[in-house]
Amino acid sequence: MNQTNAHIAADNDEYWAYISAHFPTPTSFTNLENAYCGMLSQSVMAALQRYQTEINVETSYFLRTRLHDRLDEVNNKLAEFCGIAVDELLITRNLTEALHILLRAYPFNEGDEILYANADYDSVQQLVEDIASRKQLSTRIISITSPLLSDEDIVKAYENAITENTRVIMLTHLLHRNGQIMPVAKIAKMAKRYKVDVIVDAAHSFAQLNFQLPDLESDFIGVNLHKWLGAPLGTGLLYVRRQRIAELTGSSKARLRSLIPTGTFSPAPVMAIVDAIRFHQSIGTRNIEERLRHLSQYWLQQVCHMAAIKHHTPVDPKRHCAIIAISISGIPAQEVVDYLMQEHQIFTVTRTIEDQEVVRITPHIFTSKSDLDRLVEGLRQLIEEKQSFSSQLHEHEHDQKETNDTYPRTVSL
Incomplete structure (x- = not known):
């Protein structure tokens, strides 16, 4: 596709904020499910x-x-x-x-x-x-x-x-x-x-x-x-x-x-x-591809150290662009999607790979890094809440076991 303009750096957030202003902005949620259909400028x-x-x-x-x-x-x-x-x-x-x-x-x-x-x-x-x-x-x-x-x-x-x-x-x-x-x-x-x-x-x-x-x-x-x-x-x-x-x-x-x-x-x-x-050519396809890849890498690099998160997209950035799929150990994908929407007003969607449901996350050129920061924070909070709940449940089960062990077992006469 024709490159019709000069190169624009993928991390030139001032320019991309200018581009974002050419799109309407949802007031009630952040859309990170832009793979289904695009938004008209x-x-x-x-x-x-x-x-x-x-x-x-x-x-x-x-x-x-x-x-x-x-x-x-x-x-x-x-x-x-x-x-x-x-x-x-x-x-x-x-x-x-x-x-x-x-x-x-x-x-x-x-x-x-x-x-x-x-x-x-x-x-x-x-x-x-x-x-x-x-x-x-x-x-x-x-x-x-x-x-x-x-x-x-x-x-x-x-x-x-x-x-x-x-x-x-x-x-x-x-x-x-x-x-x-x-x-x-x-x-x-x-x-x-x-x-x-x-x-x-x-x-x-x-x-x-x-x-x-x-x-x-x-x-x-x-x-x-x-x-x-x-x-x-x-x-x-x-x-x-x-x-x-x-x-x-x-x-x-x-x-x-x-x-x-x-x-x-x-x-x-x-x-x-x-x-x-x-409109597309006024920005340039090459610039769009690089910006989308930059945004995906921006949030992905912030969660890659979280052991609970599994990536279902190739690691090499050249082998993917805007769309990323992840799962979280011990948390169903639909629960992740529901949590992000209910607690952080971030819209994502599940997809199936083989027999496993994953969370698909897709920014667009109008997506801001602050939007992605909220995504990262939402994932972090969800993992911490689940880990805290799991730890409390484990302690309760351990205490219950010790309590049961202090009483004599029933014996048959």
């Missing part, structure tokens, strides 16, 4: 409202005379941002819809196999299984959730799982469970040697990490625009490399848009994609 929100008003006033006149040119502007700007050609993209409502369109159109043969991982997004896993059932395909699932696995280990795990029937690997670029960045380009290059296509879920990596879509070495990529780009809810993207479009459409002349039914839709969120890109 004030300029994007104003644009969205302006477009909606314009459409509401002009109604069918707008849709019949203005909309086509406005959509061309969106597609051109988005294609430039992604580093692809306009005819290689299709705007969708979200990533899941994009992958659904792709998998339905992909030229599978009966008996083909789709390979995916247990760490992939739950709805994507379900989508793969549904498509496999409809098209009489098989699926193979591998485990890559251990943060101790190196990139080389992960590439090898996928390679070892490929069989003669494997046609497609469904691959997540940045895992939503623990924030781990997957070596997508390396896996895609490896898969090509076996004539296996890689379909990339770039929901969380897009606009959080500094890359353009061709960098992933995949012919098929799905994206959410409502997360880290900060476009309105209801906007996503499907990318298909030009040379592969005919395989999906069945015609060398058909466009990607032929894969979805045409009809009336709400244009305002789509039109606001342009404003989201402009």
Whole structure:
């Protein structure tokens, strides 16, 4: 993604406070669950409202005379941002819809196999299984959730799982469970040697990490625009490399848009994609990635000495960015989430890795270090309270045992 401005230091808190002022601030809680959907900047929100008003006033006149040119502007700007050609993209409502369109159109043969991982997004896993059932395909699932696995280990795990029937690997670029960045380009290059296509879920990596879509070495990529780009809810993207479009459409002349039914839709969120890109580029993707990583490391370094906390995200900062997953020994993840919200008004969420629930913590560029200081203090207080309670309980049980031992035991006569 284009770097459009000078480098801004990740620890330049004065600059990032200026950026934070461009976002609305919740008054009742601190949001550290920014991985689900992004917050619109004030300029994007104003644009969205302006477009909606314009459409509401002009109604069918707008849709019949203005909309086509406005959509061309969106597609051109988005294609430039992604580093692809306009005819290689299709705007969708979200990533899941994009992958659904792709998998339905992909030229599978009966008996083909789709390979995916247990760490992939739950709805994507379900989508793969549904498509496999409809098209009489098989699926193979591998485990890559251990943060101790190196990139080389992960590439090898996928390679070892490929069989003669494997046609497609469904691959997540940045895992939503623990924030781990997957070596997508390396896996895609490896898969090509076996004539296996890689379909990339770039929901969380897009606009959080500094890359353009061709960098992933995949012919098929799905994206959410409502997360880290900060476009309105209801906007996503499907990318298909030009040379592969005919395989999906069945015609060398058909466009990607032929894969979805045409009809009336709400244009305002789509039109606001342009404003989201402009705001994003005014800061710079590289600067955003570095700031998010800096914020994650800021709070993580303050809790790494706490023996009760286990990290489920790779230690190497280059292998994750904004999203971190932790657990606390002896305290269920949901209890941690509830405590942080009830006692410190900090909103977080649980996620599942294998069979264990973890706490996912995700700052955004508008998050302040004081917000993260309160998170650290909340975790520290929770651990201390639990340890104190456990110690008191142990002493009570010990005293009770000594009391019982002072009385004669009942004997049978």
